[in-house]
Amino acid sequence: MSATPTVPAHRARRPSPSPRLSTVLQLVSRRLHFLAGIVVAPFLAVLCLTGLVYVFSPQIHDSLYRTDLHVNEVGDVRRPLAEQIRAALTAHPEATLKSVLTPPAADRTTRVVLSVPGPAGTPDRTVFVDPYTALINGELATAENRLPANTWLRQLHGNLQLGTPGRLYAELAASWLPLILLGGLVLWLARTRRKRRLRDVLLPSARDKTGWARLRAVHGSAGLWLTVGLLLVGVTGLAMTQFAGGRADRAADPIRLRAPVLTAAPVPVPPGAQPIGLDRATAAAEAAGLSGELAVNPPLAPGAPFTVTEIAEGLPLHRGAVAIDPYTAAVTEKLGWDDYSLVAKLSTLGTEFHTGTLFGLANQLVLAALAVATLVLLALGYRMWWIHNPYRGRWTSLPRPVWKQLAGWPLIAVLLGVALLAWRLPVLGASLPVFLAVDAGLSRLKSDAGRGLRARLSGNDRVSGRPGR
Structure with missing residues (x-):
């Protein structure tokens, strides 16, 4: 008779110690980067493709609307604005x-x-007037001073011409992008702890052939x-999305997050005074x-001032605005x-960069390069996943579930971070339950597959007479 095998002491079950902060960070980052990256990558690819077109809208405008935007011949003296109007x-x-x-x-x-008269939402009618001859070069329907092609491309990039559902797709991708990036950054920089050279971190290693x-x-x-x-x-x-950015626009601004705007308070109307014109x-x-391109808005009521705003984009920055007394020009x-x-300065600079x-x-070329490089990065990520594709029976690409490994203060820290992000980024908060449900489903699927594989191996061992593993 053979003696009953004993379990070695080193294999006895012991309570697992709480993971260190660095371990927790890497576990969460790997799970997040993999699963969120797989799901969100198609949305990011669409944003890159539409943004790649939108960023060159100035050149598209000049080509489409050249006769509207440009004069036939540059003259010596401009006609008064009153005559052009x-x-x-x-x-x-x-x-x-x-x-x-x-x-x-x-x-x-x-x-x-x-x-122009019409129902709510009727676009404005912009008439393009030659300032030297006061002749009309053309006219277009515009919205918020944007030309039709700019409006169309902006909506394509922001909502795929789908309205609110499309805005949700764009904000979903933008909300998850920082988390996916930070997760990948944590994973990649963790390689430095394995005594790899800095060059191998910054550039593809020659050892990874x-x-x-x-x-x-x-x-x-x-x-x-x-x-x-x-x-x-x-x-x-x-900052420009409907929910994350739009909510900030509607809220109070105690620390001056947004650009200041003119109060444009009305002035007393002097008896018998005649209003000044747009030229004055x-x-x-x-x-x-x-200086530069100015938007001049006439008074909407007696006593209301003229408002004039610099609207030129790019460097040097033009962000001046004044209110003008309609009777004294003061x-x-x-x-x-x-x-x-x-x-507010950083937000303004960031919006113009975006x-x-x-x-x-140069700004356009930088953004175009970022878009193309991101598409390549997404393609590489999908290729890595496909090599270890779970649908081909290889489950090694799916990171281990991490939520059950967290306990105590690491779990509290993760939950607080998630709650803060969900409050500040509503679309991220709404999509988190879906992400957790998918995460739990994949974990269960992987666990069931693992048990099935062990059962098949055990059955084969019994049939062949070999001892079980």
Whole structure:
């Protein structure tokens, strides 16, 4: 008779110690980076493709609307704004003047923006007037001073022309992007703790020659180099979203997160006073220091001031705005770049960078390179996953479930972090239960597959007469 085997002491079950902070961080990052990356990557790819087109919208505008935007011949003296406005209103007697956008350059037309009768949401009618001849070059339907192609491309990038459902897709991708990036960054930088050279962290290692290891080296190095740019694009994109950014616009602003706006308080109406015209109001704004392309808004009621705002994009920054007394041409209020808080300045710079207008063509090329590199990064990630594809019976690519391994203060810290993110990023918070459900389902599937594999191996051992493992 054979003696009953005893379980070695070193194999006896002992309570597992609480994981260290670095271990917890790596476990959460690996699970998050893998699962969230697989699900969110298609949305990110669509954002990259649509953004790649949208970032070159200035060039598209110049090509599509060249006759509207450019004068036939640059003259010596510009006609008064009042004459140019009269030409636009003569062509559209049913409309009322909404604003005037002065030419941004000598070869550009004046934009006279008119409000036309119609139901709510009816676009404005922008008439392009040659400032040297007061002749009309063309007219277009515009929204918020955006040309039709810009509006269409902006909506394509922001909501795929689907309205609210499309905005949800874009905000979902933007909300998860920082988490996926930070998770990948944690995993890749953890390699430095394995006594690898710094060069192997920054560049693909020569030791990772082929196969999955080589893909991981390229994917990790590329992700490390792209992290800062993608985080900047993701955060600035979130600032312009419907829920994360829109909620901030509707809330109180005690620490001046947003750009300041003119109060434009009304002024007393002197008896028998005659209002000044747009030409004099524009001259007063220029004398107050405003320059470049200006948006001049006429008074909407007696005593209401003219408001003139710098709207030129890019560097050097033009962010001045003034309110002009409609009877005396005196400046009643003035705002400038110095009136922006630090956060508002960063938000303004970030928004212009995100739209490719901060430093011209170079900004556009940087964003285009980021978009193309991100598409390559996503393709590499999917290729890595496919090599260890669970649907081909290889479950090694699915990271171990981490939530059951957390206890005590690590679990509390993770839950608090999740709650804070869910509050600040509503779409992320709404999608978290779905993510956790998918995570639990995959863990259960992997566990069932593992038990089935062990059962088959045990059955084969009994049939062959070999001792079980």
